[in-house]
Amino acid sequence: MDEIPKGSRVIYPPRPIKPLKNPRQAIDYSLEHPYGRAPFSELLKPGMKVTIAFDDISLPLPPMKSPDLRQVAVELILKKLYAHGIYDIHLIGAICLHRRMTKKEIEMLLGKKIVKRFYPGRLYNLDAEDKDGMIRIGKTKQHDVVELSKRAKESDLVVYVNINFVSMDGGHKSFATGLANYATVRHTHNVDTLMRSKSYFDPKKSMLHHIFDRQGKLIEKHVKTFRLEMVINNDLFPKPLKFVSKRHYELDI
Numbered sequence: 001m002d003e004i005p006k007g008s009r010v011i012y013p014p015r016p017i018k019p020l021k022n023p024r025q026a027i028d029y030s031l032e033h034p035y036g037r038a039p040f041s042e043l044l045k046p047g048m049k050v051t052i053a054f055d056d057i058s059l060p061l062p063p064m065k066s067p068d069l070r071q072v073a074v075e076l077i078l079k080k081l082y083a084h085g086i087y088d089i090h091l092i093g094a095i096c097l098h099r100r101m102t103k104k105e106i107e108m109l110l111g112k113k114i115v116k117r118f119y120p121g122r123l124y125n126l127d128a129e130d131k132d133g134m135i136r137i138g139k140t141k142q143h144d145v146v147e148l149s150k151r152a153k154e155s156d157l158v159v160y161v162n163i164n165f166v167s168m169d170g171g172h173k174s175f176a177t178g179l180a181n182y183a184t185v186r187h188t189h190n191v192d193t194l195m196r197s198k199s200y201f202d203p204k205k206s207m208l209h210h211i212f213d214r215q216g217k218l219i220e221k222h223v224k225t226f227r228l229e230m231v232i233n234n235d236l237f238p239k240p241l242k243f244v245s246k247r248h249y250e251l252d253i
Contacts, residue, residue, distance in 0.1 A: 019233075027073050030228065031080070040077075040159075040226060046085030048156040051149075052077060053094040053126075053179055055163045057105050060232055069230050071111040073161045077228075078114070090151055091118055093125040094160070094178025096185060100125040128181035137222050140214040144187045148219060149179045157224050164231045167201045168208070172216020174227060180215075187211050 020026050031040040054070050057063065074091065081089060091110070093101050106123065107115045115123065126149055127133055135153045137146040152158045160178070164170040177185055187193065188211050194200075196207040203209040219225070237244050243251060
């Protein structure tokens with residue numbers, strides 16, 4: 001077996017993490033007890049224009065068991081919107097420049113009922129190359145350009161349903177990437193930014209995060225946002241494939 005890299009912290013066997021018994025209840029509680037702001041329901045008023053953005057199928061891999069947490073969250077959000085007389089609702093796959101999800105893939109994330117109700121007119125992938133569908137928000141003090149989905153910019157409220165697998169996910173990165181275009185992400189997705197990041201997973205040491213934060217703060221000055229951050233564990237593989245998630249020095253070889 002290879003020598004354990006210097007400075008590594010080994011936790012083996014992994015500490016067991018018990019899954020939530022009732023994810024729906026936990027998500028509902030999070031919506032109504034957010035950090036640093038009013039409960040979700042208190043933000044809602046009849047006749048509002050609301051956009052719900054959601055992470056694409058790039059996380060997690062392999063896909064989680066049905067129902068996907070994004071489906072559970074969106075179902076709860078829609079229920080609250082309808083209860084407050086809100087019907088001008090769009091759902092956007094926040095893919096930035098990732099390839100577009102197929103209808104079947106969106107069904108995997110959100111379920112057939114939501115797709116049947118909204119797709120394709122009010123449920124679609126972001127088209128980051130559609131100039132008419134994107135709008136300039138402005139520039140940060142460091143001259144980072146920020147352009148966003150026009151539908152999101154014109155909404156009274158934008159809800160982002162997020163999946164966090166590693167500490168590089170979530171936060172301001174969601175809006176500044178998922179609902180943005182090349183003019184925006186070119187400031188983060190380049191060699192210079194990556195080389196100036198001592199760690200991609202420690203925000204304080206990450207130039208990537210610094211840029212996301214200032215872009216995200218600029219977005220929040222112009223768009224009313226609500227982020228739902230859902231953290232998943234690394235229990236991704238069935239028992240015969242558990243070794244895939246181990247580090248090389250944890251393998252019994």
